[in-house]
Amino acid sequence: MNKHALNALEYDKIKQQLMNYTASSLGKSRIETLAPAGDLQTVRRLQEETDEGATVLRLRGSVPFGGISDVRQSLKRSKIGGMLLARELIDLADTIRGIRLMKNFIFDLKEDKELELPILSELVAPMEAPGGLERKIRSAIDDQGGVMDSASTALRHIRGQIRTFDSRVKQKLENIVHSSGKMLSEALITIRNDRQVIPVKQEYRGSFGGIVHDQSASGATLFIEPQSIVDLNNQLSEARAKERHEIERILRELSAETSEYADGLLDAVERLADLDFIFAKASYAHQMKATRPKLNDTGLIRLKKARHPLIDPKKVVPIDVVFDAQTHALIITGPNTGGKTVSLKTTGLLALMAQSGLQIPVEEGSEISVFNKVFADIGDEQSIEQSLSTFSSHMTNIVSILKDVDFQSLVLFDELGAGTDPQEGAALSIAILDAVYGRGATIICTTHYSELKAYAYERTGVMNASVEFDVETLSPTYRLLLGIPGRSNAFEISRKLGLPSEIIDGARLQISRETNQIDKMIASLEQNRKQAEQEVEQARLLKHEAEEKEAVLTKKLTDLERNQDRILEEARVKAEQAVKAARQEADTIIAELRGYRHHGSVKEHQLIDAKTKLSHALDALDSSGKVKPSVTAKPAETGFKAGDPVKIISFGQNGYIVEKINDREYLVQAGILKMNVRDADLKRIKEEKKIKPVVNIRTATQTVRPELDLRGERYEDAMLKVEKYLDEAMLAGYQRVSIIHGKGTGALRHGVTKLFERHPRVKSFRLGAEGEGGSGVTVVEFK
Template identity: 55%
Template sequence: MKEQLIEHVSSSLGKKKIEELTPLVNIDEIQHAQNSTFEGAKVLRLKGQAPLGGIRNITASVKRAQIGGMLNEGELLEVASTIYGGRRFKKFIEDMIEDEVELPILQQLVNLITPLTDVEREIKMCIDDNGHMLDSASPTLRTIRHQIKSHEASIRSKLESIIRSSSNQKMLSDSIITIRNERYVIPVKQEYRSNFGGLIHDQSASGATLFIEPQAVVSINNQLREVRMKEKQEVEKILHELSAKVSEVSEELLENVKTLAEIDFIFAKALYSKAIKASQPKLNDEGFIKMKKARHPLIPHEEIVPIDVELGKTYSSIIITGPNTGGKTVTLKTTGLLTLMMQSGLHVPCEEGSEMAVFQSIFADIGDEQSIEQNLSTFSSHMTNIIDIIDKVDHESLVLFDELGAGTDPTEGAALAISILDDVYQRGARIIATTHYSELKAYAYNRPGAINASVEFDVETLSPTYRLLIGVPGRSNAFAISERLGLNKEIIDKAKEQISTETNKVENMISSLETSQKAAEKELEEAQKVRDNAEALRKELEDQFSAFEMEKEKLLEEAEKKAHDAVETAKEEAEFIIEELRELQKEANVVKEHQLIDAKKRLEEQQPKLKEKKKKPSVKKVSKELMPGDEVRVLSFGQKGHIVEKISDKEFQVQIGIMKMKVQIDDLELLDRPKQIEKKPMATVRGSNHHVKPELDLRGERFEDAMLRVEKYLDDALLAGYSQVSIIHGKGTGALRKGVLQLLKSHPQIKNSKMAAMNEGGFGNTIVQFK
């Protein structure tokens, strides 16, 4: 397993942490380690990766600098790279925290990282990415290297004139300039060695060619050698200075390395968790295990059959019986390995909601009997191991026995196995044991703290299904398998006669249990499907009802507006007519003023009474405490219904027609109460205090999940009667805000959306107004 985990580290720092990894026994330390893995997985889920490149294990180099040693260019470059890697990761986490992603453990770790940008900058100013000292490292070095180039150019110029000379061509083995002993030379044929003078530095394997430094360049080569000595001295001086700067911050560097090792380890755990599709289990120190769909992490995902294992509450011992090659040992190994993984801070390959116990010790007697001790028999090997386990086991132990009592006489072996199980059980340990002894099938029936189990075998395909059946002991399939393979039925019938009546009864009972369990599982699966369909139908009806109410309100508003416009037109025309009548009165003095007033009053009475637009009800206290069965009116809908249950002191579940919904107490009006209702307070439904808030917080959400939440929230907010809500998406990259604005733009019930004021979140918060 460690080999799989090491594949996900980013540096030798993380690799070393994994190699030194051992399970923890303190539940608080284990919980912290589990939480750190969860935070790493959270970062990967939100960002896809963590920038941990460039980090090196520079501990040895830093400690050598501490005692005055000189670091070379490569070592200094690794120091700078590690400083940069730590600084980059620190900013990465701080940016996520600024976007209000909760990462308390990683935040605490990055707070320990010292940026040390000055040391990083000075190293990078002197050494390039290939580990070469730059000319700009010091003015002196720049001058020296300029002199080197000048001398090299002069030497090359003179040597090129020699090899280009037509008179010299026949004396040379090749018209090239090369280097021997850090000096420029030319290849000269042996017989012409005296024609060039100078120094011989090398010869070819055959001796036919000599590599000669002509006398014309000896002096300049000497000067070049002297300048190169100065270059070496200057480079060493710069390396000493840089090493001294590393020494000055050595404590901070060592702390950075220690912190980055822990961070690399955390993300290796997170990446491994993602690779094996693991989840974080709930922890307890009470010996209770409940693993849902547990998978052995070392068996390929497409081959493994998940198992459900529960141990430590109603029973503390599981006795798995049945034939070999059925998967009994895999169950033991899965339970033990996942417990060790959990206590090492790793997530486990189980479904969400699994619970694991923290043990002080885990004992196992598992494996190939012949390889336990080469100098002992099968039985002696097992018994030596079991004796050691019994000497150490206590109530905080998990004990795994594979084929307990095997390797000796079946009768004695079964009796010894029962006695060992009783002894370990009385010490309070949690036990999972496998056996093929039929005598142990009755063990769990006579022990209140034990339960039988088996691994299912498909007689039709003559192969195990590897499904663990808790509560059903294993049964022999020898007769069924033999019959399927074609053994004469008479032979099988005679064999059955040799089996005692009691054994046949037990086998028949086990067969019945298997059949009943399969039927129960099938019915449970069908019931789950029916419940899921009902839930989907309920949600669909709620959505349709909500859409219907909104459409009805919209049509009423449009009708009222048309009616209002028509009435206003009629009133204007009536005023005009009355004004004409007044003019006629002045002229003819026929119509009296009180007649005009009466006429106007009659016109106003003809104006249709318009339905006032429903306003959000004000807070209204109910006079009585509401109870199930009370008839109520939901004020925001204007609909009647009755209370189904009380969710909290301020929230109730109300049924209106075929639809159930959660309603705040301030949105309810008591209409009637049936006499049979007992007048006593209702118990609050634990964990059901959810309600629609005037704001939705999306920070830390994945883009697709966030968009789904926004759509549902807008529907809920409309149903709750809000005229305005806030959607908090944070600043981040801006992708979440852009997605929210596009969704709001296409929503039919949105009147307006705008950025919040600076004191309300500014760019990270959008205010939404409904029509």
């Protein structure tokens, strides 16, 4: 692939972005050597492997690359008898584990019969992870790369000796330090030449004997190894030398065993590099919202909503680049900074990416050709070193292109013929285009020359295009318009900027009649195109909406037909279950009422609860024992006022309105109870006798206190007292009371909590706050 084109199209920046998605240096090494392939079969395989990687990421979200590192140099060194360091061996163990996890990961995915991963399966199948070697390494070396005592019996014994000698040396030196006092510069033990020493003042040198290992910069302090510990330090040094030799023996033994598996591991690591590269491509595609393009080798390009991958996604304007079967050259005209070069670079760069196995930022269904060679002559390439002008530099590059171009080439010309006399430049541009087109190459060319606008009309296989410019805002839209040559828009822009009309009219007289007619024709084409695009977009939206509605209705009809029998059967089963449950509920309620009768008294709230449950249970049945069909609810009565007699439908109790809470809810007094009832559950009844609203009920219960003290009570007696007290407190009109149970063992607190949880008139309860008694008190609120 042409290096000049790779640089001009900024292919290396794509590689740098791709590296951000690798999991290890293995994948980065693959990307460093990445280059576009030039044959269709190779590119298809590269795209297929990326597609498989994208499928895996879509299903699993991530891939197990943890712990894998590039151990190829270590493996090669083990093959020639080299000794691997402990850190290299633990990296190797981590990589062996990574090989095993990756192989199992891909094989687990293969068990899904609907999921096909032929390339990934082929990659991991030969990978071998020697578990025995991994276990030996991990039993000898810890995760930080240190050789453990358990690596060998000899090493454990030697390190025991080291600890003993070291302890003796430290003990003797500490005794010397404590007894020497003013003879030492500092009361500490330090290390010189791997020997433990003490800092002795110069004048007391003779008081210690032994070996001087170092002195301070001023010479006032000598670092002495006292004679009394020289022998111990010698023993310690000998033990440490034995330790080094034993560690080296262990490492050589592990390295020799590694060499036996080196070839298989090298192959597995290379495959891991391929896998890292594949999943990096897939992750990059996901980040770009890229798709897999269709491929051909006929020069056909159909890019829909193509986006330049190096431009901020929030700012980039998608373009359509479409070559039909007969088109092999695109001539793009338009104003400066309008997006001509970006359109050209987008097409070239996406071609290079596709041929590298990367998915490209285009809509589904896009297609691109595989080119054997890609050439580019882009931008200002003036060479000061070679004393070449811009024109000369371009011509030098074009000459080299003409030497190698063929029918499998993509050639990109930016401002062809620029930098010289316009008339000669235009003539030269046409001649160059003819030469390249004559060899069958695919061409995209940007230009300012108006002569090239007619080029497409005079030659088959060549199409005009332009970049759109909004004259109203005096800014480019960066959209690429196919089939329409560009206009300079100089007169319109000048008029908007305030240039006098007489000057503009004078300028128009200097232009030939044919040029004016061409500009008018182009303007008419642009207007017709915009109108056609709007109508096509409107038609597309209407069609899409109709298709969606049709799909929804078709699905509903299909589901209804498919599930009709099942729905009927489920309804029958549910009905039978509801009847059974309702009968059981009624039996339970009747049994409860009989139980109340045997106890000799029925409390008011118990009676109301039982009636309500029974009403609900019997409501589910009609006289035939079947579930009642649902009926449309009657409109709720409204306009109740305080004192109105009403019936609470769900309870079957009569009462009267105390006050209106909101538009749909009232406070109702029913016997001794007050409750909030929705208007839909109320029915106005005939007033036999005007009843004044009762604000509160106080009888003999006026002596009821707002708290009950249970401290010192037996558990059973306490529970009975609580039940009785709650009834009396509600009759007394209390909204909140306190139960004092103390802290103690917590038995009373647990008991009252259980009672409150099942009591029908308790709205909420909590432990007392600070100042209320804390955890020794439970505060209860009634409904």
